[in-house]
Amino acid sequence: MIEVAARLQQGTFLLDAAFSCYGGITALFGRSGSGKSTVIAIIAGIRRLDRGRVAVNGQVLVDTNAKIWLPPHRRRIGLVFQDSQLFPHLTVRQNLLYGRWFARRRGDEIAFDAVISTLDIAALLSRRPPQLSGGEKQRVALGRALLANPALLLMDEPLASLDMARKIEILPLIENVRDAFGIPILYVSHALEEVARLADTVVVLDAGRVVACGPPATALGSSPQPPVRDRFSIASVLNVNVGPFDERYGLTLLRHPAGDIFLSGRIRPHLQEVRIVIKAIDVALTTELPRQLSIRTVLHAHIGAIIADDRAVAVIDLVLPDGSRLLALATRKALDELNLAPGRPVFALIKTVAMDERPVGAVDTRRAMAGGER
Amino acid sequence: MIEVAARLQQGTFLLDAAFSCYGGITALFGRSGSGKSTVIAIIAGIRRLDRGRVAVNGQVLVDTNAKIWLPPHRRRIGLVFQDSQLFPHLTVRQNLLYGRWFARRRGDEIAFDAVISTLDIAALLSRRPPQLSGGEKQRVALGRALLANPALLLMDEPLASLDMARKIEILPLIENVRDAFGIPILYVSHALEEVARLADTVVVLDAGRVVACGPPATALGSSPQPPVRDRFSIASVLNVNVGPFDERYGLTLLRHPAGDIFLSGRIRPHLQEVRIVIKAIDVALTTELPRQLSIRTVLHAHIGAIIADDRAVAVIDLVLPDGSRLLALATRKALDELNLAPGRPVFALIKTVAMDERPVGAVDTRRAMAGGER
Amino acid sequence: QSDPVLVMAAASLKNVFDQVGADWMTESGKKVAFSYAASSTLAKQIEQGAPADVFASADLAWMDYLDQRGFIRTGTRNNLLGNVLVLIVPADTAKSITLAKDADLSSFIGGGRLAVGNVNAVPAGKYAKQALQALDLWTGVEDKLAQVDSVRAALALVARGEAAAGIVYATDAKSEPLVKVVATFPAESHVPVTYPVAVTAASSHRDAGSFLAYLRSKMAQRAYAAHGFTYLE
């Protein structure tokens, strides 16, 4: 569990943020300059705060009232900086192994080989940081933090300058760190897909304050109004049971009370229940069961609410048979023409092709959630 | 027109790239470490090449055969570095105005006020770079390059650490630079949407070589196989005529021989013809004209080809009545169940809500395209 | 307001010349300025065109050096002052010795060192070497020397107890309470310690001659005595 309550005046900027979250991956989301890096720096002990308290898994790192301040090197925090901060005089290998020299050996550390192969940096080991490209630096920085055997991983936009294909390769590594080693992760990202896939908790910062805090569905999805003003960022989360994998078509069947959902590709083995993130723009509506349509996933639902303003696109809050919620987008024109209104039954069409191995995460029922406090 | 033919050995990495493009915005696309920043550095004159030639608008910047090498300060190139490279001893204002001191006055420079308001950096003017957040640095660096009144703008992932909302605000500024000042732009990005919206030409680099070069539709779209291995990156481009704007529903009607396309929001005024980028994952197929469906855009097409392998999702190359191409995605299962095969007529459904003001660009017929050479 | 007479003098003459100069200025209303440094330095500067009017050297060698090269106005050179060479020990030393041929200076020094000015360069050192050789003491102490670059440094080494003994001028020994004189070198054991003075050949100052003359005044003679120098007629 990470508990943060921090107040810090920094020039004209006032950080006054409090949140807490239980294990897993917590995403820090917010506009440029909203204070994300500052929060990270405070937890890592790189920046002192004016007033407040930071605790991780019950260990108090900072408490200005109790005059506690644990120096950074005793916090066991792996930090991936926004600007990599590799040691220029050391080779990539020495950078990667730097934290190992100081880490307590536990015997179950992340394997060096696994990290360098996933990050695809084997060819760079004998180079020095000035000889790396931007994305290569970021990958090495990520590896360095992972290999330090941290008790908490803080990452400040670790994948910002990586291509999509690379991201898709690296994300499982991060999840694996969480799952295999139970290391909680706090993660800054502007990429909704990354956040949606990875985060168990989302903390939304705005101008130094926490404006939303909760599971992705709550923090991002159920607030279709600002802070997340971008309709591409609206998403919902469904818990589904894993059905069989169709070898022939390469599809995994997911079962939900509202209907079957097809997912391209395989899900990590041995998972029974998973959580999928469905972006609202990938959900279409129809009032008639469609035929001859390439969209294969059809869920039964009725309209809970319609959130519309003078913009072209409205958000439709759908209620599924089991009471769970699914958000969809449609133009107001379509709503009028289809005569859609709260209470009406509809079919939700979800494009299988738009969903992939990325927005799926295992459900860990141990993990609960503490709301944001201020 | 930008012409590049460059050979440079850099450690074990060999850059051997040649391409040329006519004005407008050219996107450099490619995996981490593929040589994008190196190409940018060569054009800017920051890195010398072993052999080759670089010319911009007919002016030769480098020619190793003719022993020409124009020093960077005489190239009139605005460069936005991957890691901002702001001057730490100057204020943000001084950084922004730095290039102005040296620029030839033309009287029609980009207005300082317009740049700082679009980039939302007015509050930062008297600060110094170490007091900025990561995204703030990037915005200032972008402003600095724009205000230097360049004849060519080179940008290395200028928006990588910005949130989506911020990007949406800044993209029009970049387009405006191209349109109002006719400044050609070469642009590195990993974000398909940015590239799709902005680029007139896409150059795809892989391991130091140009593997594709052409309009976005050609370079990205028509090569659904690697280098762009990610199905989220597949897109096509359609030229459409601008119809009336529906005040009530906030929709713009776009006319295409294959049918009407609805776009949420307004298009910049006075445009008659625009180019829209349609991502393949936003296109669904049906063999029956659908009724009661929230998807309002329906285009007539027939199947040109189906590109499938053992993965779940196949790419369908649709031929529209005017001969233009549109790429769609569907699971192989759907293809089989709908009995789709080359030659069959289908309806392409395009989600209006998934398209917005972003993937639209004005068509400039003056701009043609030179293919990649090697 | 005319320029002062510039006297370039050996540094060891500072105290006494400062006093004589002040007296002359009061008496004559004319002006004099002193530039004190090592005689060697001053000689080379005069050779290189220094605007000196009078040169006062701490030994004959540097005066000869200039004289032979024509930098000294003929007929102005004369030996003004003399000094006495003494053997000193730290004030708390009880030992005594008489300086004569075959005196056992070596065991007098014991395991310690004998501080002297550089025996090739510093005038006091040159005299010391000459005297020790004349008394056949040189070979016994040659390896026990601590040569320094000025008499004052030698004096300090003895005063601080670093060196067991030292050879300095009587004028210097007199000023340092932490040392005591155990013996005086016989006058015949070395070339007399002589401070020659002269007007430089390049000098055009009309008062140079009158200052040189004043150096032999009664007033000046009193100052020499007060500082322990011997006045040479």
Place this chain on the structure above:
Amino acid sequence: MSDVLSLSPEEVTAVRLSLRIAAMATIASLPFGIAAAYAVARWRFPGRGLLDGLIHLPLVLPPVVTGFLLLLLLGRKGVLGAFLADHFGIVFSFRWTGAALAAAVMGFPLMVRAIRLSIESVDRRLEAASGTLGAPPLATFFLITLPLAFPGIVVGSILSFAKALGEFGATITFVSNIPGETQTISALIYTNTQVPGGDAGAMRLMLVSTVIAFAALLVSELVQRRARRRLSLVP
């Protein structure tokens, strides 16, 4: 200050002169120091090693020797000295300007080394950035390199200034020890140590020297601190 320490007029003159000479030596050699540091740090040219060695020479040779060489070269009868005197009317020998020159020469290796160290630590990518913004090399030098090398310039100046205060070997050999013209505090201290009973005077002057040096240090620290604070390099 002169009252508190009750300095003699001669001493006051020496203190004033020392300050003038040290300031002059530092200020006048700064442009050359910067140019030499930049040349040695950034350019590869034949004779670079020689230049570098020459710059260090005053450090390696006994000061008296340096002074002697200056005397031979720049004295009235020296090759360069005669030339300068005849054609430009510049005379160093036995003038305070000569003392400043000697001090400048003695402090030069220290100044150049400090500045060079700072220039070498300037991030060349920032210079490249300046170039792409249209700044010609000279502008880049003055607007980017020099300000970023500021710490080295301050340190180089303070070292040169301190050395000028302490220098006497080269000075006394080159321009002698003439009151009001070339007799600096250091030379006076030295002269005092050469005569019986001069130690008290030497001590008093050493104190003055020390106070001046501390004051100069303090000023340089403040200047540096301010510059660093502007860069937010200190908390």
Place this chain on the structure above:
Amino acid sequence: MSDVLSLSPEEVTAVRLSLRIAAMATIASLPFGIAAAYAVARWRFPGRGLLDGLIHLPLVLPPVVTGFLLLLLLGRKGVLGAFLADHFGIVFSFRWTGAALAAAVMGFPLMVRAIRLSIESVDRRLEAASGTLGAPPLATFFLITLPLAFPGIVVGSILSFAKALGEFGATITFVSNIPGETQTISALIYTNTQVPGGDAGAMRLMLVSTVIAFAALLVSELVQRRARRRLSLVP
């Protein structure tokens, strides 16, 4: 080399001794120089200004005075000297170790300033990064700060070494000029200049001194260049 220049045995001894003394002075003062530079650069403690001033003192005072002060402090009867001799058997007077000490003291301000300049230009965020990776402050110092301050350490060492070669004022005053024990090249050069007709000998020795200094410079440049190349800071 000694053959080519046909040095006398006395001169050869002086050259050897000078090298030994300069090397010893540099090596032995390096840890103290680094510690002092770090303390002054990074810590704020009462007396910091005083320490900083003290370090600069040998630069500001005439070398002869520094030699006198050393004599007072570290001589046989000096406060510290007596203590060291009685309790540790360390004696400096008239020993080559004393010459090395004098040289080290004279070179100390130069060494500290150069190292400090480099330490102050080390990016503190890298030190922070080291901390987050679990490195305690001492490890961060040795693994990050020190290697990144390497250019300053090399420059500080070369300045100290060169100064040690050129130093004679403090040395001769503190430990005299004993052939084979404390008579360095510089002392020998000085002596030669004080003897009528000694100039030729002085010139020859100056050449030797210069050659040594050039060699030392060359080595330091190579070391630096290699370090910088590893960081890809030179093309």
